[in-house]
Amino acid sequence: MKELNSTAHKLLDIAEHYTQTQGFNAFSYKDLQRDVGVKTSTIHYYFPTKQDLALCMTDRYVDNFLTMLEAIATESSSGQEQLEGLAKVYIRVVSQGKFCMCGMLAADMSSLSDEVNSKLSDFFKHTEDWIAKSIQLGIEQKAFSAELDPVTSAALFLSTLEGGMLIARKHKRPNYLEIVITEVLTQFRNR
Amino acid sequence: MKELNSTAHKLLDIAEHYTQTQGFNAFSYKDLQRDVGVKTSTIHYYFPTKQDLALCMTDRYVDNFLTMLEAIATESSSGQEQLEGLAKVYIRVVSQGKFCMCGMLAADMSSLSDEVNSKLSDFFKHTEDWIAKSIQLGIEQKAFSAELDPVTSAALFLSTLEGGMLIARKHKRPNYLEIVITEVLTQFRNR
DNA sequence: GTCTATAGGTGGATAGAC
DNA sequence: GTCTATCCACCTATAGAC
Numbered sequence: 208m209k210e211l212n213s214t215a216h217k218l219l220d221i222a223e224h225y226t227q228t229q230g231f232n233a234f235s236y237k238d239l240q241r242d243v244g245v246k247t248s249t250i251h252y253y254f255p256t257k258q259d260l261a262l263c264m265t266d267r268y269v270d271n272f273l274t275m276l277e278a279i280a281t282e283s284s285s286g287q288e289q290l291e292g293l294a295k296v297y298i299r300v301v302s303q304g305k306f307c308m309c310g311m312l313a314a315d316m317s318s319l320s321d322e323v324n325s326k327l328s329d330f331f332k333h334t335e336d337w338i339a340k341s342i343q344l345g346i347e348q349k350a351f352s353a354e355l356d357p358v359t360s361a362a363l364f365l366s367t368l369e370g371g372m373l374i375a376r377k378h379k380r381p382n383y384l385e386i387v388i389t390e391v392l393t394q395f396r397n398r
Numbered sequence: 399m400k401e402l403n404s405t406a407h408k409l410l411d412i413a414e415h416y417t418q419t420q421g422f423n424a425f426s427y428k429d430l431q432r433d434v435g436v437k438t439s440t441i442h443y444y445f446p447t448k449q450d451l452a453l454c455m456t457d458r459y460v461d462n463f464l465t466m467l468e469a470i471a472t473e474s475s476s477g478q479e480q481l482e483g484l485a486k487v488y489i490r491v492v493s494q495g496k497f498c499m500c501g502m503l504a505a506d507m508s509s510l511s512d513e514v515n516s517k518l519s520d521f522f523k524h525t526e527d528w529i530a531k532s533i534q535l536g537i538e539q540k541a542f543s544a545e546l547d548p549v550t551s552a553a554l555f556l557s558t559l560e561g562g563m564l565i566a567r568k569h570k571r572p573n574y575l576e577i578v579i580t581e582v583l584t585q586f587r588n589r
Numbered sequence: 590g591t592c593t594a595t596a597g598g599t600g601g602a603t604a605g606a607c
Numbered sequence: 608g609t610c611t612a613t614c615c616a617c618c619t620a621t622a623g624a625c
Contacts, residue, residue: 214590229508232423235618249591251620306505313568314497314505317420324568331565354588356581362565362574363558363581370561371553374522377504377515383553390547390554394585397545405608426600440609442602592625600617607610 211263215253217243219264227305231261231315258320261312265323268308269330276337286345287392290338290364294388301372302381310369335361345395352398360395367391402454406444408434410455418496422452422506449511452503456514459499460521467528477536478583481529481555485579492563493572501560526552533586543589551586558582 211219221242225234236247236257243250254260279292300307309330316324339361345351367387375383402410412433416425427438427448434441445451470483491498500521507515530552536542558578566574 212590230421230423230506232421233506233509236620237617245590246592247619248593248621252590255620257619310564311505313564314502315421315424316568318424328569331568359577359581362562363578363585366558366561366565366578367554368561369564370557370559373501373504373560373564374553374557377507377522378519386550387554387557390550394554394589398585398588403608427602428599436608437610438601439603439611443608446602448601590625592623594622594624596619596621598618598620601615603614604612605610606612607608 211253211267214243214245214249215263218245218250218253218260219267222260222264223268223308224305226264226311227300227308230311232318258323261319261323262326265309265312265326265330269326269333272309272330273333276334280337280341285350286341286343286348287350287395289341289344290392293338293341294368294385294392297368297372298381298384298388301375301384304376304379306376307369307372310372331365335365338364342395351395354398355395364391364395402444402458405434405436405440406454409436409441409444409451410458413451413455414459414499415496417455417502418491418499421502423509449514452510452514453517456500456503456517456521460517460524463500463521464524467525471528471532476541477532477534477539478541478586480532480535481583484529484532485559485576485583488559488563489572489575489579492566492575495567495570497567498560498563501563522556526556529555536586542586545589546586555582555586 218239221239222234225238236250239250240247254263275296276293279289283289283292297307309327312319312323312327313331316327319327335358339357342351342355342357342360342364346353346355346357368384371384371387375381409430412430413425416429427441430441431438445454466487467484470480474480474483488498500518503510503514503518504522507518510518530548533542533546533548533551533555537544537546537548559575562575562578566572
């Protein structure tokens with residue numbers, strides 16, 4: 208990833224916020240101009256096309272997200288607590304009325320370049336791999352059922368996060384996501 | 399719901415297709431003009447604003463969906479088979495490269511009127527109620543664990559469908575959705 | 590690096606003839 | 608009910624001055 212100056216980062220911040228709250232096709236360079244205080248021509252200086260913006264935004268987001276996953280895994284040595292740590296992040300996002308940025312871009316995938324789409328697929332794969340490791344750890348620690356297949360269960364957990372988030376946001380009820388996560392974790396323990 | 403003539407239905411068909419494949423903000427009246435073969439002014443005759451289009455589209459979709467749910471419940475007297483029947487529908491949709499129309503509109507909720515948003519919330523609530531009934535039935539039939547809470551598990555199942563669909567479509571791998579559904583149903587049996 | 594100015598296209602939407 | 612013609616606001620994007 209390139210080095211970006213403060214203006215570029217502010218632009219990405221706002222673009223990311225719009226993407227998570229409204230979708231990639233629901234904001235314009237004019238919106239960024241209003242919110243950041245630089246003209247649209249300046250925005251084009253940093254991100255010549257909106258596809259470039261999407262690419263940088265995705266790069267930065269995925270980078271930060273993967274760093275955060277590492278931090279959660281370092282902070283907690285319990286597989287179950289790692290999943291709960293990840294869940295907490297999703298719950299906080301939805302309580303701000305936002306959706307997962309990559310989830311939103313996945314919905315808007317037809318508007319995005321192959322390059323961005325490929326990075327989105329990687330995002331889901333990496334996150335799933337991280338979840339699978341935590342589940343594997345949880346099984347070894349006897350917190351989760353030995354019957355679980357870590358890979359399949361990781362797909363289920365991630366699907367639950369994304370889908371629960373989509374519906375919780377629609378209902379404006381962050382607690383909805385909390386409930387479905389609690390339920391899937393309970394089933395991981397008792398299967 | 400109003401009675402709509404053949405042209406209006408064709409327009410809704412195409413609008414629905416665009417919504418499920420690209421999102422509500424990613425198609426225009428010009429796209430409908432090209433695909434249906436009537437001028438944009440004619441489309442405005444049927445749907446004066448794009449919000450009106452969204453409303454009619456949602457009404458028709460939800461109507462058809464709830465009818466389909468009734469049909470599935472009638473066809474199959476097994477709770478587990480009812481859930482599998484619903485799952486099959488979602489798998490077919492994702493195998494066509496589409497997302498759940500209400501799921502997509504839920505992502506685009508900031509662009510939609512309160513009326514449409516309220517209908518979307520109802521869609522998820524009704525579908526969840528239907529799922530809860532099937533789970534309750536499955537418990538009575540000893541197919542699902544007696545430990546399950548039907549309401550909570552229904553929220554989990556619906557979240558899994560929506561999230562699994564979002565990710566499966568991103569990966570262009572309908573089988574992904576099939577796997578997560580199989581997993582959640584397995585956990586319903588063994589909890 | 591940020592600006593003014595503007596091009597060229599597309600968005601949703603309307604008036605009025607047939 | 609469908610058309611032609613058109614409006615105007617907005618969109619992404621560029622040229623060129625500072």
